[in-house]
Amino acid sequence: MQDSWDSWTSWFHLLVEYANDLIYLHDPRGRILYANRRLEDVTGWRREEILGRNILELLAPEFRPDAMVRREGLEPLPEARRYETEVVCRDGSRIPLEVHSTAVTLDGQVVAWQGIARDIRERRQVRARMDAVYETARQVVGILNLDQVLAVIVRHAAQFTNAHTCSLWLLHEDRDALYCAAAQSAPEGITSARIATDSNHPVARAFRARDATIENVASSVAAADPALPPDTVTCACLPLSEGDGNFGVLALTYPWIYGPQPTELALLSIFASHAAAAITNARLFEAQRRKTQEAAAIGQVGMAVAGLDVDAALHITGAYAYDLFEADFTAILVMDDPQRTLLRSAFIAERGRRVTEEQYAERFEIAAHPVLREAISTESTLLIENVAEHPLTRDDRRAQCLGVTTCLIVPMLSRDRVEGVLAVGYASEVHPTEVRIRLAETLAQQAAVAVDNAAMFRALATAKREWEATFDAITDPVCIFSTAGTLLRGNQAAGRLLGTSVGELLGKHYCDLFHGGQEPEEGNVFQECLRSGQPVVRELESLSVPGVYQVSAYPLLDSEGGCVGVVEYIKDITTQREMQARLYHSARLAGVGELASGVVHNFKNVLMGVSGMLDVASMLLERGGSLDEVRERLADAQGHVFRGNQVLQRLLDFARGMAQDVASVGLEGLLSDVVALCKAHPASRGIRIRTELPALLPAVRADAGQLHEVILNLVLNALQAMTAGGIVTISAEVVEERVRIAVSDTGCGIPPEDLERIFEPFFSRRRQGPPGSGIGLSASLRMVKAMGGDLQVQSEVGVGTRFTVELPCAPPEEAQR
Numbered sequence: 151m152q153d154s155w156d157s158w159t160s161w162f163h164l165l166v167e168y169a170n171d172l173i174y175l176h177d178p179r180g181r182i183l184y185a186n187r188r189l190e191d192v193t194g195w196r197r198e199e200i201l202g203r204n205i206l207e208l209l210a211p212e213f214r215p216d217a218m219v220r221r222e223g224l225e226p227l228p229e230a231r232r233y234e235t236e237v238v239c240r241d242g243s244r245i246p247l248e249v250h251s252t253a254v255t256l257d258g259q260v261v262a263w264q265g266i267a268r269d270i271r272e273r274r275q276v277r278a279r280m281d282a283v284y285e286t287a288r289q290v291v292g293i294l295n296l297d298q299v300l301a302v303i304v305r306h307a308a309q310f311t312n313a314h315t316c317s318l319w320l321l322h323e324d325r326d327a328l329y330c331a332a333a334q335s336a337p338e339g340i341t342s343a344r345i346a347t348d349s350n351h352p353v354a355r356a357f358r359a360r361d362a363t364i365e366n367v368a369s370s371v372a373a374a375d376p377a378l379p380p381d382t383v384t385c386a387c388l389p390l391s392e393g394d395g396n397f398g399v400l401a402l403t404y405p406w407i408y409g410p411q412p413t414e415l416a417l418l419s420i421f422a423s424h425a426a427a428a429i430t431n432a433r434l435f436e437a438q439r440r441k442t443q444e445a446a447a448i449g450q451v452g453m454a455v456a457g458l459d460v461d462a463a464l465h466i467t468g469a470y471a472y473d474l475f476e477a478d479f480t481a482i483l484v485m486d487d488p489q490r491t492l493l494r495s496a497f498i499a500e501r502g503r504r505v506t507e508e509q510y511a512e513r514f515e516i517a518a519h520p521v522l523r524e525a526i527s528t529e530s531t532l533l534i535e536n537v538a539e540h541p542l543t544r545d546d547r548r549a550q551c552l553g554v555t556t557c558l559i560v561p562m563l564s565r566d567r568v569e570g571v572l573a574v575g576y577a578s579e580v581h582p583t584e585v586r587i588r589l590a591e592t593l594a595q596q597a598a599v600a601v602d603n604a605a606m607f608r609a610l611a612t613a614k615r616e617w618e619a620t621f622d623a624i625t626d627p628v629c630i631f632s633t634a635g636t637l638l639r640g641n642q643a644a645g646r647l648l649g650t651s652v653g654e655l656l657g658k659h660y661c662d663l664f665h666g667g668q669e670p671e672e673g674n675v676f677q678e679c680l681r682s683g684q685p686v687v688r689e690l691e692s693l694s695v696p697g698v699y700q701v702s703a704y705p706l707l708d709s710e711g712g713c714v715g716v717v718e719y720i721k722d723i724t725t726q727r728e729m730q731a732r733l734y735h736s737a738r739l740a741g742v743g744e745l746a747s748g749v750v751h752n753f754k755n756v757l758m759g760v761s762g763m764l765d766v767a768s769m770l771l772e773r774g775g776s777l778d779e780v781r782e783r784l785a786d787a788q789g790h791v792f793r794g795n796q797v798l799q800r801l802l803d804f805a806r807g808m809a810q811d812v813a814s815v816g817l818e819g820l821l822s823d824v825v826a827l828c829k830a831h832p833a834s835r836g837i838r839i840r841t842e843l844p845a846l847l848p849a850v851r852a853d854a855g856q857l858h859e860v861i862l863n864l865v866l867n868a869l870q871a872m873t874a875g876g877i878v879t880i881s882a883e884v885v886e887e888r889v890r891i892a893v894s895d896t897g898c899g900i901p902p903e904d905l906e907r908i909f910e911p912f913f914s915r916r917r918q919g920p921p922g923s924g925i926g927l928s929a930s931l932r933m934v935k936a937m938g939g940d941l942q943v944q945s946e947v948g949v950g951t952r953f954t955v956e957l958p959c960a961p962p963e964e965a966q967r
Contacts, residue, residue: 172247172267178260180204180217192269194240210236210244234270246270296432300332303400303425308334311414313386313402315379319345319353320390320398320429324581328353328399330377342578343377353377353399356387360396362419363387366407381405388418390426400425440474460604461496461710467597468497471574475586477501479554479575483514483522484562484601491516493570500552501577519546525559526568531591532559535579556580560590562598569601604709611709627720630706633680635660638715647695647720660718666694679703679716689723697724812937814849814960817891820858821880828865828878836875839865843882849960850889852937857957860930860941864893864953867926871897871951884959888939891955899947908943 166173167186172193175184185200193200193208206214213235231251236244247267254262300318308316315336319328328345330336345351347358356363368383378385382403390398400422402410410418464482472480478501483493493514498505516522521542525532534557537543543557554575562570572594582590627644631637637658645652648663660676661669670692679686686703693699700723706715767780825839850857861880868878876896883890900908909931927941934941939957 172265172269174205174265174267175254175262176205176265177262180206183262189267192239192245193237199240208237210238237267246274248273296429296436297332299428299432303428304332304334307400307402307418307421307425311402311410311418313410314382314405315403317377317401318390318398318425319357319401321347321357321396322581323583328357331398337377337379340377344579345377351377352385353387353401356389356401357396357399360389360391362389362415362422364410364415368407379403379405383407386410386415386418388422390422390429392426392430398426398429460600463600463604464496464597467572467593467600468499471572471590471593472499474589475558475574475582477574478577479552479557479573481573482562482570482597483573484570485568486513493522496570521546521557521559522571525561525571529561529563529568531561531587533557533582533587534559535581553577556582558582558587558590560587560594562594562601564595564598564602567602569598572597607709626722629660629663629718629720631660631676631716631718633713633715635676637663644720664693664695673701675701675703676716676718679705680713683713689727697722698727699723811853811855812851813854815852815854815857816849817847817882817889818843820854821861821882821891824858824861824865825880827862828869831866831869833866833869837869837872837878838876839878839880841880843880844884847882848884848889850957851960852939852957853933856933856937857955860933860955861891861893863926863930864955867953868893868895868897868951871895876950885956887959888956889959891957892952893955894950894952896950899949900943900945900951901947905943905945909941 169186169188172189173184173186174182174189176182182200182203182205185197187197189195189200190197195208200208206217209217216233217235230253232249233251234246234248236246238244246269248270249265249267251263251265253260254264304316304318307313315334317333317336317340318331320331321327322329322344326347328347330340330343333340345353347354352363352365352367355365364384364386366383367378367385383406384404386402386404388400389396390400400418402418404410464484468480468482471477477499480497480499481495482497484496486492486494493516495510495512498509514522516526521532521534524542532542534540534543535555537554537557552575555577556579557573557575560572560574561568562572572590574590622642624641625643627647628641629637629644630639637655637660640652640655642652645655648655655663661667673688673690673692675686675688675690683705685705687700689698689700691698693701700721702719702721704717704719705713706717708714764784767784769775770780821841821843825841828834829839865878865880872878872895879892879894881892881894883892909927931941934955934957937957939955942954942956943951944954945951
């Protein structure tokens, strides 16, 4: 009996010692009395390190208070206790345990506690994965964008199963193949792969079986399939179901033989069910959104057609077709010639490629493109699912260069006439549904109506513009020229100007009419307007008819914005020019009078200097002075005479006024002369005139006399603007290839309402002294413009005014001369 008991004791000891769970025994105070081998293996503590220690020392800090409560019996607890805790291993790591603790009693007293602890790390991992599954399901159910739903599904499925790749396959609209709708870490070509539903592929078999499958594909034909990575060993496939049928498969690949664990497979099944529901919701929303977009597209295109803007209508049609059909290429080609043999591009869109102007400028000969010829001649829609193999496109280099595999060609029909084609292309093989084809035909018909309406409107608008342009009530001559320069229309005033009837002038070239049969070297407003496409206004004296004329040329544009001619409006300004010249001469004489008062004062100083030097020389002769001293005094007198001559010469140069002679002009001497003249003017009393010039100031291309007059006029204006003294600054700077000469004052400034009119003829705002003529600034601007420069003004009331003359630098060879 003792031997049997000893045998059972040994077996029981072995059972406890080598159990899979951690088994231990501690006294009521927590001192460990026994620990089995499994506890050593899990925690890393050796048995001799554990025995005798308090069990609290092995627990994680946050679990010790609860253990203290249980040990001290501070709360009523059953004899058998079940709880979760965490133990700290010898290496510092923590292991979660589920503990079942039972009291060991003797004579009704608890003498020890026996604990059986189970490692629940795997359970917690499963729980975490389960939480992740439900969190992902919660996320995808709230997403209505199908692409986002698919991306979230494959990403999370790969994460919580540690799969090598994850791909999601959906049933195509024709229901004979599965296509890859989303993939994570999958081969590059997987998105273009297709799997026939009746094939032997693992994905197809899972789709037909309607149950989750796990297959070893390392040695099968499917392992070489482009839909699987080359190192795939195991493939797990879970069908996605909706109602009574499957609509897709979630496929995961593993580079090892075991594949997903049973717990992972169970999680995947739950996840696949939620994923199927999310995809179904997103598809329903996508279908509703597409219907709304299609209705909006037809409405927007209809509104564009009603607007008679053919380019806008075609662009709107093309953009909606490109977006709704999710195409890789969309184009609208319209007839481009009266013979209806050429097509031009009215709209082009290519995915991943920028459309160039050359593409829009390209013309397509219908006879050279079989697919276009077929669609236009038969007036029927063409669907080509494989461009490389179809008889109409396999030899068409243009179709091959576009890089499309499937294309849809829809003729644009209006009033039983083809106005062009709508072309939609896909990089991969696509099978458009009948609904999509009908939508494309509707959009094409709307575009055709837009082209047809625009053609009729353009014809009416052109006729209307031509008749309005020949309105004979205009008293000044008006001529309409073609782009070749021949006269298309002219009013009666044009006939009177040229001394003949308008009928005899039609068809003649503008050079024969106004330039004596020669192309004008300067003032060719027709060519300037035709080249720039902008209005051009010039004052010309070189016309074959006598007088001075202001010729305004305006581009005549068609409905597409192209220049189809030039309208010239000719106004006789001879009388106005003569009046301006007289007023300008009067203003010049007034300026001479103003300068003369200052010159007289300066000349009196010169005469006093001459008289003084002659008196000194006479005194020296009377007192027997040396001849050298007498000569020195006579030389001084001669210098005074020379300076007086300079003052008079400046006055004469200003009053004379000569024809413009543009040449290289040095600025230092010219500006010095201006300063000398202005300092002699009575208005300069109490005003400081200073110059701020760079060390090396280049020469400019200008007429020296007129530039002198312009600067002098600006300085005099500045002096007259400062009644209480101030500073006038003449400065210069070089900006690129031009010189800017600025005349600044610290006067009263010019109000904004006057600043806009400051260069108008006869406008003057002089408040002090005699009234101005209003010609000075207008003439200055005209002279500077004629020299190839510009005159600008900036002013602030109470601060001062700054006039800037900008002129081109003289070429180095002219400057050296």
